[in-house]
Amino acid sequence: MTYAVAVRLERGLVFAADTRTNAGVDNVSQFRKLHFWRRAGERVLVLLSSGNLAVTQSVISLINEQLSDDENRPSLLNVTSMYRAARLIGDIVREVRTVDGPALEASAAGFSASFILGGQVGDEPPRLFQIYPEGNFIEATDDTPYLQIGEHKYGKPILDRVVRTDMRLNEAAKLVLLSYDSTLRSNLSVGMPIDLLLYERDALDVQRVRRINEDDEYYRKLSAHWAKALRTAVDTVEDYPA
């Protein structure tokens, strides 16, 4: 499995994806699931993927093939809005489904591929989409400013309670990592390192992207402190009455 999450804030976007893939617990590998494309000063597009690795890699390959094609054909680097970018990726997902879907659906694996696409194109505000295996998609709004794909349940309660769109990027990044901490403790199919990208509104470039390993000093402190803080929080709640 995978756990990937992105938050849409007034000040920008925060993206994270783990890097574990597995075909059974005895076949675990590491693959990047956070990809981005940019044209500095003009656009930034970030894509998080989850699902069948063969499918998501095909989608990335086709996105990249479009870039080197004729400049007049639509590609992530020339579409005029994030909405058009989401449509483009949706079309690519459908193309891969046409090719690989029948064989996958005839097997136990099935066709599975979900994506989170976020970024900013020109004068548009930053936008965030979730693209389904069917190629259709939804957009994050102020009501629900974060999107998750993959193994999302363990890390959802903390986001549900604390995320606000007026947060600073660094605070939202902390929350996203807390949500990973809960997931990593409870589910082996999600694994370090985590790729984390903070996109500041109107930067129109990727400046803050980092891979967080198990020995990352900040993450270790966060994880240790959180275990204690949570126990303290539990202690402040009154016990069930006798």
Added chain:
Amino acid sequence: MTYAVAVRLERGLVFAADTRTNAGVDNVSQFRKLHFWRRAGERVLVLLSSGNLAVTQSVISLINEQLSDDENRPSLLNVTSMYRAARLIGDIVREVRTVDGPALEASAAGFSASFILGGQVGDEPPRLFQIYPEGNFIEATDDTPYLQIGEHKYGKPILDRVVRTDMRLNEAAKLVLLSYDSTLRSNLSVGMPIDLLLYERDALDVQRVRRINEDDEYYRKLSAHWAKALRTAVDTVEDYPA
């Protein structure tokens, strides 16, 4: 869906189950999923159920039919250990599967039924089991003192971090309710009221069982306080560095 959980402590057992069942989001009902049998001074057996309601109700009906049968036939009220009780229920699950399994498996619904069985028989210490749809089962130990069935992921991180076998029953009941609070916020298929049962070691009777409604004063306080305590805990964690 369902969320049911039980904790095995040195001082006894804590059980909880929600009461929501649904056949689609437009067909939601309320059914008890916590059942118990007792012979005061001799034994207490508590069963939590999750899965297809027709299946779990059949299992309960067959358990009760055995009680009124010939006293010499094994039943929950005459087996000599909790292990034997788990075997008995496993056999009943298999019986129901023989009858209803093929038709269910031919449909999208499938055969699903999981149980948590806990209690105490005579001089044995309290024991706790999880019974699978296949009728086999596992027993909780000090390494993993709690068992969950149904929609378990949202409420797992808090239990993973805080449950200890030397807790008092009232403290464990608080934790169990915090684990419900996370689940109820994030998943509509789990709903109030919650049936909660605290079993004190060697009591050999059921004295503390309660249905917790939405307007339960303790639960409301716990839920409100927890939202605040969690936000405070998040605030004590250092933000992601710039």
